[in-house]
Amino acid sequence: NAGVTQTPKFQVLKTGQSMTLQCAQDMNHNSMYWYRQDPGMGLRLIYYSASEGTTDKGEVPNGYNVSRLNKREFSLRLESAAPSQTSVYFCASSGRTLGTGGMAFFGQGTRLTVV
């Protein structure tokens, strides 16, 4: 089972460049999420989509945009990358929203370095 698939796995960007991180899930989940993980900070929510057609800001949305392309796919875009966005990015999905007891299943992560 593929579960949650993220592409690319690694990326190096120069300051000011843009890129889109792709995420797809094959579990027929309604809700999808983007997190970033930094040392000592745990996982922090960037944006989420409770269902197809809706997106909402999480804890650290500045500098990012998202698109819920369809039920399976949820992309994260960095319009003008900054060194502070160097992090590991995880996409997750859940059958029920996390606000109603859903369990999050994560992808393998995208390791992004901005120089």
Added chain:
Amino acid sequence: QKEVEQDPGPLSVPEGAIVSLNCTYSNSAFQYFMWYRQYSRKGPELLMYTYSSGNKEDGRFTAQVDKSSKYISLFIRDSQPSDSATYLCAMGFGTGGYNKLIFGAGTRLAVHP
């Protein structure tokens, strides 16, 4: 003060030891609690899920929630080198409208043969 506190470790134990991992939290509104295991350079994988207080056992793993003390624990019996990973606690609210999990920073565990 962070909403969820977790000792980052590292915690190093010999194979076969009983491991105790803990998190404390400040918000009494949390209703469900999870433990995730994350191997190096991999995504977190759900290990245990509990709702409200009490114990839950799954094989060598036991999750314990004490809501009165705002304290959760994960016990690993007969620890194995394959248990070496970072363990993240996560907590959520049982009502809609606040759609996120709050994660601890993670505890790094090393089980040596």
